[in-house]
Amino acid sequence: MIFKDELTNSKAFSQLKKDIKSRLGHAYMIVSFDDALTDSFFTLAAMRIYCERGTGCGECAECKKVLHSTHSDIFHINEKGEKIKVEDISKGLIDTVNVKHLVNRKLYFIHRADLMLPAAQNKLLKTLEDPPEDVTIFLGVANESSMLATVASRVRKIYMDSFDEDAIFNFLVGQNIPEEAASVAAACSDGMPGRALTLAKDEEYVALYRSALEVFKKLQKSSDVLAVESFMQKTSNVSKLVDLMAIVARDMLVSKNDKELMLSKHIGGEIVSLADGYSELALAKIAGLINNFRKKQSVNVNGVACLDSLLFSILEVRHKWQR
Ligand SMILES: [Zn+2]
Numbered sequence: 621m622i623f624k625d626e627l628t629n630s631k632a633f634s635q636l637k638k639d640i641k642s643r644l645g646h647a648y649m650i651v652s653f654d655d656a657l658t659d660s661f662f663t664l665a666a667m668r669i670y671c672e673r674g675t676g677c678g679e680c681a682e683c684k685k686v687l688h689s690t691h692s693d694i695f696h697i698n699e700k701g702e703k704i705k706v707e708d709i710s711k712g713l714i715d716t717v718n719v720k721h722l723v724n725r726k727l728y729f730i731h732r733a734d735l736m737l738p739a740a741q742n743k744l745l746k747t748l749e750d751p752p753e754d755v756t757i758f759l760g761v762a763n764e765s766s767m768l769a770t771v772a773s774r775v776r777k778i779y780m781d782s783f784d785e786d787a788i789f790n791f792l793v794g795q796n797i798p799e800e801a802a803s804v805a806a807a808c809s810d811g812m813p814g815r816a817l818t819l820a821k822d823e824e825y826v827a828l829y830r831s832a833l834e835v836f837k838k839l840q841k842s843s844d845v846l847a848v849e850s851f852m853q854k855t856s857n858v859s860k861l862v863d864l865m866a867i868v869a870r871d872m873l874v875s876k877n878d879k880e881l882m883l884s885k886h887i888g889g890e891i892v893s894l895a896d897g898y899s900e901l902a903l904a905k906i907a908g909l910i911n912n913f914r915k916k917q918s919v920n921v922n923g924v925a926c927l928d929s930l931l932f933s934i935l936e937v938r939h940k941w942q943r
Contacts, residue, residue: 621660621687623783623791623813628664628676630781640668644725645776646751649759649767652780655701655732656814658760661780662729663687665758666694669725692722697730704736709743718752725754733759734766741768748774782811792820804829807867824856831855832864836872836894845931852927859917862930866910868894873903902941909933 627633632650639645652658666686667676670693677683685691697712698704713728730736736744748757748771759775761767785806791813792802797820804826809816819825831852839848855861872895895903913930 621663622656622817623660624664626783626787627657627660632778632780633661633664635778636665637668644669644756646755647748647757647775649761649772649775649777650780651761651764651777653762654780654812654814655762656817657780657812659731662758662760666691666727669727693726695726695728697728698735699731701732702735704740706740706743709740713747714743717747717755721754725756728755728757730757730759732762734761734763738768741771745770783813788813788816792816801826804867808863828855828857828861829864831861832868833890833894835865836868839931839934842932842935845928848931849928862910862914862917866907866914869903869907869910872898873900873907876900876903898938899941902938905937905941906934909937
C-alpha cells in the first residue's frame with residue numbers, strides 16, 4: 621500500500637470515513653488517474669470497514685486478513701486493469717452477490733471500472749438498481765466519461781485529492797528513490813504519488829530531463845528549430861520530454877524570484893544561467909505554451925506533429941517579451 625498516512629488524512633478518505641460511521645452506501649466511484657493510489661484507497665477502505673477497533677489499525681485479525689488478501693468477504697474484479705467484459709461481471713459479481721456473507725458485509729472492488737464495456741456496465745446496473753443488503757461495491761475509475769450515466773447516477777462519487785509536491789517528494793525519498801529523480805518525478809506527477817513512483821523508477825527519466833535542459837540550450841534562433849525538433853524526435857519519449865520541458869520552464873521562472881522554491885534544486889546553477897536569456901514574463905508565457913501543448917497532446921495522439929510550432933512559439937515569445 622502506498623502513501624498510507626497521507627491518504628488516510630485525505631479529503632477523499634474522510635468522505636468515506638463519515639459514511640462508514642453513519643451509514644455506508646451500496647456503491648462508490650473513486651475517481652483518480654492514479655491506479656496505485658486507488659488500490660491503496662481500496663485497502664484502506666476495507667480495513668476501516670472490517671477493523672475490530674474501527675480505526676483500520678492494520679494490526680487486528682481483520683485488518684491483517686485485508687492486508688494479506690485472505691479476507692473471505694472481499695472480492696476483486698480486474699486487478700490487472702484490463703478490459704472488463706460481461707462474463708467478468710457475471711462470474712466476479714452476479715454469481716456471488718446474493719450469497720450470504722461470512723463476517724458482516726461483502727465488498728466488491730472493481731479496478732479500472734472505466735474499462736468495463738457498456739454491456740458489462742449494463743450487467744452491473746441490475747445489481748446497482750437493486751443492491752442486496754450488506755454489499756458495497758467500489759468502482760475505481762480513471763476516466764469518468766467512460767461510465768454510463770445510468771451507472772454513474774447510482775453511485776456516490778469520491779474524487780481523489782491532488783497531493784502536494786513536497787509530500788510526494790518525501791514519499792519518494794522514503795522509497796529509496798535518489799533525490800534527483802525524486803524531485804523531477806514529484807514535479808511531473810500532477811499531484812499523484814503512484815504516478816510519481818512509476819516515473820521515478822523509470823530509468824530513462826532523468827536522461828530525458830537532461831534532454832529537456834538541452835532543448836532550451838540549443839533553441840536560440842529560428843534557424844535552430846529544425847535541429848532541435850530532430851533532437852527531440854530522437855529522444856526515447858517525446859511526450860515525456862515535453863512534460864519535463866514544462867518543469868524546466870517553470871523552474872526557470874521561479875529562479876527569477878525565489879530560488880528556494882525551485883523543484884530541481886540539484887541543477888539550480890544550470891537553470892539560473894538558462895533563465896538569464898529570458899524575461900520573467902516570457903517564461904510565464906512559455907510555461908503556458910508548453911502546458912497547452914501537453915493538454916492538446918493528451919487528447920490527440922498526433923500532437924507530436926506540431927512540435928515545430930511549439931518551438932517557434934517559444935522563440936517568438938522570448939523575442940517579443942525581452943525584459
Ligand atoms: Zn484493525
